[in-house]
Amino acid sequence: MVTPREELIRRILNWSRARDDVRAVVLFGSLAQPDARVDDMSDVDIELTFAVVTPELLAGSWWRDFGVVWTAYSLDPLPVWSLVYEGGLTVDLSVVDPSRIAGMVSAGKLSRVWERGYRVLLDRDGSTRGLPAPSGAMPEPGRLTHDEFRRLVDGFWVEVLRVPKYIARGELWAVKSRDWTAKTRLLRMLEWHAIVLGGHRVDGHGLGRGMPGWLPADLWHAVHGVFGRFDAADALHAYQASVEVFARAAGDVAAALGFSYPTDRDRLLRDFAEDLIRKVDADAVTAGTGAS
Template sequence: MKSEEFYQQIEQRFIEWGREQTDVHVAYVAGSRARLDHAADEYSDLDILLYVDDPKQYLNENNWIRNFGNLNTAIPFQNGGGGLEWLSLFEGGYQVDFVIDSLTVFQEQAAKGVPLDWFRRGSRILLDKTGTAQRLIPEQFEKTDSSPITAEGFAFTVNTFWFLAIYLAKQIVRNELWTAKLRDAECKQVLLQTIEWYEKMVHGESYDTWHAGRFISEWVDQDVFQQLNGVFGRFDAADSWRALQETITLYEDLSRKLAAHYDYSYPEELVSEVKQWIQAHK
């Protein structure tokens, strides 16, 4: 079965099930399977947001998910927005994420009439027993707002990066490679934020950098993209050193350009000390 056919079947089964549940009131599809820009491919999952009387009833157990297909597993998860959901894996490797919230929350959101940020790139109604679900759908789909650069935000990220750089170096010296990899992920988050700011500096504040590095090959400048080839290292000390050095080189180049463009101060003493320590211990 092709993925599109499978997810259409899931949606239809959900609609039929939802109509029969007196405590399920509204449901939406969001994410890639509701987007027009960069629409879903065969590997995209399905994201369903449902509003119910008592979310705990649906969060405490997952047997209700079995109404929609042959369920392999479902894992409870707290998403980045603070909401609770089930990450569900069905037979065939198909994933459906069920985000669950209360009818009270929906009523408050609908009364405001402000579309959810999650819906701004694409969303559609799957079930509506209230007649008001359309209030949360944007009139026009567009990119979501990203964090604009500020002097305070830049200072925090630049100090965080150099703090993490010396921390990573120490773990590599100690051959604590697992710890180094965990902290390197945090370092790369700072690098990504800086890349996003840099691209907006070059192309304008309205330039679309998506989120979490999605479609980065499409929106990042090619010279930056080429340098990204070297910032991820293997699980050994020598290559971890190399990757750290290349990460530092790229980050410092972009962050100094940002500082010069926006007239932000740069922590020269901190940078000098970190570089000296790394040079002495590599």
């Protein structure tokens, strides 16, 4: 029995075959990765190579030919259309010209997303024949430099120190906004922890995929406390947990790589963070309101 996802891919491929300007169609993402977890909710990732990417093509809604579109959103700079078709099937369609595949062939190196796996569905010009085979593995993460480490640490502190200020003011949406920005730094430090101390490879897309498999059990348990509800008291607890998890992960990474952490400056920032917590108005923490 053909699934709705398979039927949609078939429509895209038939549409592409009927158009001379479509030169190649490549499936990538989880559906093209042999060991990926795939279920009924898995997205479809397809790259369409056009002979020429024209303004008319970019401005058009030709993707409606594939089915009933519930909603559509365009992303730059590739460009990519993120589409939700009838039934909730999500499709990311990338539109490129032949130079993208040619560049990978010339460099002998696949893009990060293709390295995990890709499947050529259409190739009119033989342009994909020189592509390397996908390794199926996460790309090599490289080595974390001291400058990159410091930038990550400093970026975390700049953002996270704003959180208790907004808690005290009762600005809960601002709390969530600043907290999320800090969380992106926290996640990156956890990823480096997994890479440096555990020898793991992670996807690095900022989604924390597979985290239970690459974080030590105690850190995985601690991470459960870093997200709070939309109230001041819970946000404060999550803030404290985030600081603790970041300090633990950063300390482990620094020790493994021979970096200095915490420095006197880091200790000063940590002390300041604790002072901010003590200064948060008790009523604001309890009721979610505070000074304006």
